[in-house]
Amino acid sequence: MNRCFKFCLCGLVLVGVFSGVGRAQSRPALVDQMGYADLVLVNGKVVSMDDRSITPETPGNIYQAMAIKGKRIMSRGTNEEMRALAGPQTVIEDVGGRVVIPGLIQTHFHLFSRAARRYGPSMGFVDPSVQLTVTAASDPEGTAKKIRDTLLNAIRVQNIPEGQWISLRVEEGSNAPGTGRTWFGKGKLNRRQLDAVTPDHPILVRANIGGYFNEVAIKLFTEEFHDWLESTDIETAPGSSQNGYVAVPEMGGLTFEFWWKDKPSADLAEVMRL
Incomplete structure (x- = not known):
């Protein structure tokens, strides 16, 4: 085999290996724990309701985007942060600035x-x-x-x-x-x-x-x-x-x-x- 060809072939293999390592290292830890998100909502106003006080009009933090895995909220954050949790099969939904709130189910028993x-x-x-x-x-x-x-x-x-x-x-x-x-x-x-x-x-x-x-x-x-x-x-x-x-x-x-x-x-x- 031509020496130049061997060198080029080895170079391509190494590039492939290191690019794969780079992708694995750059993948968010949450993806390693839970897998890729099933659904990512972007460009929204995600109302977290994480303020546990009883002060009126305190909905807690409001996020730009949210990732969902199965029936669980995987994470909330910026569009960029949540897109990083998306894989090839993830559905990305642009909510166009709409408000996203927790499901109001059994609000008072x-x-x-x-x-x-x-x-x-x-x-x-x-x-x-x-x-x-x-x-x-x-x-x-x-x-x-x-x-x-x-x-x-x-x-x-x-x-x-x-x-x-x-x-x-x-x-x-x-x-x-x-x-x-x-x-x-x-x-x-x-x-x-x-x-x-x-x-x-x-x-x-x-x-x-x-x-x-x-x-x-x-x-x-x-x-x-x-x-x-x-x-x-x-x-x-x-x-x-x-x-x-x-x-x-x-x-x-x-x-x-x-x-x-x-x-x-x-x-x-x-x-x-x-």
């Missing part, structure tokens, strides 16, 4: 809870769980024991079958209003006080608008709401999901979107209309 309680039974929407009540002790430790004893006694005496949902309401008794909710919110009452003795029943323990799921309930709930662990930590506080903490969204979701998910949508709409 108190409405659902009231509708379920007042009009649900007349439409065949009933709470399928076994209902129990306990009066709180003067401290969280004593209350946790009463919760545990009440549940175990009911399971034994009523012969509650495995897999049956149980809802236990904690009444304040002589405690100040909101005491139980505070104990739940701070993790002083949590699922770990219950998991070992209730391995076969999904359980919701609640006091007004706060409470917790046990481990069995969490497993069932997250089959339907895959991002619940992450979202409850963001909504409440880091670590809340490990305590099983639930509030109004979970209680509303447990009825309309979990227990009653297979009911006709027209009937669900009628309950809301009433």
Whole structure:
């Protein structure tokens, strides 16, 4: 083979190798972690709603572009930054300066809870769980024991079958209003006080608008709401999901979107209309 030809051929190979290395090194780390984005929105006003204050008219940071992977927001930033996350199959959508906001889904669940309680039974929407009540002790430790004893006694005496949902309401008794909710919110009452003795029943323990799921309930709930662990930590506080903490969204979701998910949508709409 001609020496000049060999030299040129080797040069082309080296150029190809190093150009490939260069592309790999310049590829954003996020692409290595998640793959290329499925969709990139550019030239928009992406409202992040990442300001957690209650000050009016504070939507948080507003970005020019956003990248989406599957059902998750991959990243937000400038057009250039988000285009760097695009691959050969990525759809790039120019939104032409329009505002992009989070999906307004289930914006407030108190409405659902009231509708379920007042009009649900007349439409065949009933709470399928076994209902129990306990009066709180003067401290969280004593209350946790009463919760545990009440549940175990009911399971034994009523012969509650495995897999049956149980809802236990904690009444304040002589405690100040909101005491139980505070104990739940701070993790002083949590699922770990219950998991070992209730391995076969999904359980919701609640006091007004706060409470917790046990481990069995969490497993069932997250089959339907895959991002619940992450979202409850963001909504409440880091670590809340490990305590099983639930509030109004979970209680509303447990009825309309979990227990009653297979009911006709027209009937669900009628309950809301009433």
